[in-house]
Amino acid sequence: MVDDRVYENGNLIEDTHDWYAQDDNGNVWYFGEDVTDNDI
């Protein structure tokens, strides 16, 4: 899992967990995300 955060002017506005998998041929597939949005 990759934790992907976005800070705007020092404030955390989005925290996303992205999911990927690689198939036997080397293609990387995106399997969705879990997102937390923070109002600032």
Next chain:
Amino acid sequence: MNGAKSADLKQLMGSLIIRMQSGEDKVAIQGGFSIPHDLRANLTAGELVIEGSNGQVNIGGNLSVRTGRQGHLTIRNEVRIGGETSVVAGGDVNYLSGHATLPDFASARFNNSLNINNPYFPIVPGAGYVYHTEGVDDETGEPVTQENPVDVLSATRTDSGREGAGGR
């Protein structure tokens, strides 16, 4: 275009002349589309894309493009130019070719799905990146800075029988 925000041209009888002055201007010529005579573009700023990925763009005459430092030109895939080509660029020019083919998800097999070592998209637990951007808020005009840390963690989950790792 001629004061309008956009135009959808089905057919063109003569030459196409494009003048762009704003960095927000963008013109995309998408195939299949034919310009019987010349395509002449003058970009002080903005982006011109001649896109032949979904059908050929056929320019019967000459292609002449002149760009300022803030002008960007991209020519992609099947663009046929009957005459001469002249590009005088102050900004970026990209010529891209090659068709992308999408792999078939239904037939994909995931026997080692957590070993994500695709050279264009490696996802290795422990890796981390920080992206930094600066800009101006479109609504307020105030300066905005963004920090975007991205960390690959070791957590996994199973989705439709396929085990996946994280990444961006």
